[in-house]
Amino acid sequence: NAAQETYRLLPLTVQAQNKQAAIGILKALLASSYPGAQTAGIERLKVFSNADARAEKLDAAVRDFVLKAERSVAPAALMALSEFPHLSNDAELQARVTSALQASDEGLQRAAANLAMSRAEWRAAPSSKAALDVLLKSNDAAKRRLVLGLVTDTTSAQTDLQLPVIVADSYYDANDQVRAAALSSARRAPSLLKNAAVKAGLAKLMVDPNASLQEQAVAFVQGQGDAYLDGAAAVAKAAASVGKTSTSKLDYAFFANRVMPLLAAKGRDGNACMDCHYNHTILKLNTSDASGKWTEALMRENFTSALRVVDPMIPENSLLLRKPLGNADVEGQVGARKVAHGGGQRWTGAEDATYRTILEWINGAKLGAGK
Numbered sequence: 370n371a372a373q374e375t376y377r378l379l380p381l382t383v384q385a386q387n388k389q390a391a392i393g394i395l396k397a398l399l400a401s402s403y404p405g406a407q408t409a410g411i412e413r414l415k416v417f418s419n420a421d422a423r424a425e426k427l428d429a430a431v432r433d434f435v436l437k438a439e440r441s442v443a444p445a446a447l448m449a450l451s452e453f454p455h456l457s458n459d460a461e462l463q464a465r466v467t468s469a470l471q472a473s474d475e476g477l478q479r480a481a482a483n484l485a486m487s488r489a490e491w492r493a494a495p496s497s498k499a500a501l502d503v504l505l506k507s508n509d510a511a512k513r514r515l516v517l518g519l520v521t522d523t524t525s526a527q528t529d530l531q532l533p534v535i536v537a538d539s540y541y542d543a544n545d546q547v548r549a550a551a552l553s554s555a556r557r558a559p560s561l562l563k564n565a566a567v568k569a570g571l572a573k574l575m576v577d578p579n580a581s582l583q584e585q586a587v588a589f590v591q592g593q594g595d596a597y598l599d600g601a602a603a604v605a606k607a608a609a610s611v612g613k614t615s616t617s618k619l620d621y622a623f624f625a626n627r628v629m630p631l632l633a634a635k636g637r638d639g640n641a642c643m644d645c646h647y648n649h650t651i652l653k654l655n656t657s658d659a660s661g662k663w664t665e666a667l668m669r670e671n672f673t674s675a676l677r678v679v680d681p682m683i684p685e686n687s688l689l690l691r692k693p694l695g696n697a698d699v700e701g702q703v704g705a706r707k708v709a710h711g712g713g714q715r716w717t718g719a720e721d722a723t724y725r726t727i728l729e730w731i732n733g734a735k736l737g738a739g740k
Contacts, residue, residue, distance in 0.1 A: 392425045399434045404441045411445045414452060428453045436461060444480035450491065457490035466491055470500035475515065479720050483519050486530060505535060510544040517550035518719065522558045533564040540570030545579050549732035552585055553685060581618050581681060581733035588682045622736035624672050631723045633657060636715055645712050652678050684731040690724060
């Protein structure tokens with residue numbers, strides 16, 4: 370954690386005069402027995418070009434790190450392999466990637482799938498290709514959502530992986546969250562909209578029985594312009610059937626039982642969201658009693674407060690999701706990609722389990738609904 374904080378405040382900049390010292394630091398971090406130091410090293414490998422990294426044998430350090438990485442840093446270790454496609458010929462690393470693709474641990478499987486889907490070299494081995502194929506074809510809701518969550522316009526070989534087919538089929542899935550994940554994929558990968566099956570699936574989603582998804586789909590398709598569908602009549606008809614957009618359809622029970630405990634959980638810095646937000650104006654969170662419980666009245670206030678920072682039309686745009694991904698470093702920066710957050714970065718990204726649970730809630734998940 371000290372290494373992470375140090376490099377956040379004093380970013381590592383490599384110059385000719387400090388190059389060897391920087392290489393020594395990174396190697397020491399990767400060889401450390403502390404997960405925080407290891408992660409700090411992995412995250413700063415990109416300060417070197419691939420050629421420099423190979424010349425200084427940083428790729429060898431990464432290889433050793435991947436093969437020995439503990440569970441807490443194994444996903445980050447796997448993703449570091451994307452910087453070194455030449456290592457895909459290593460039999461031990463191939464076996465590691467294949468094993469991760471078959472893992473029951475979602476974080477590990479997600480990292481391996483991201484690596485294989487984004488880098489053709491890492492899915493070239495027969496064992497990895499077969500394991501990825503099984504994952505892509507799975508009808509399990511959790512695995513389907515995992516795959517859909519990785520689809521972007523930068524995903525390598527969309528056609529080869531049949532991603533448009535997977536996205537299109539998911540619009541007809543019985544699971545609300547799978548359909549929501551498919552819609553999110555279309556937002557992140559506009560090139561999918563060229564596919565006729567994806568367009569047909571979106572048209573079906575515009576009259577979805579889930580009111581939240583229906584509203585999101587209508588808003589998304591309307592944003593593509595009248596020429597998107599075969600005539601604007603379908604858009605107008607679906608839009609007319611949808612009531613005024615609001616957050617009233619979000620499930621209170623899901624928030625109270627699944628979301629609020631996450632906002633009350635302490636992070637790596639020993640603080641919880643509610644520890645700082647107990648006196649905020651917009652997102653004001655009442656703290657629990659000594660036993661970790663809230664009265665019904667206080668929980669309702671927390672629920673109402675959380676509704677102020679969600680975007681039901683574009684859930685990923687919700688401040689409740691975006692703020693914890695940033696930190697105070699981007700405060701006042703014009704064009705910053707992340708939203709400033711005085712409480713520091715709470716989640717590493719959209720793959721974080723807390724982020725995904727809150728996203729499910731904003732997408733209309735209800736307590737007790739099947740996964």
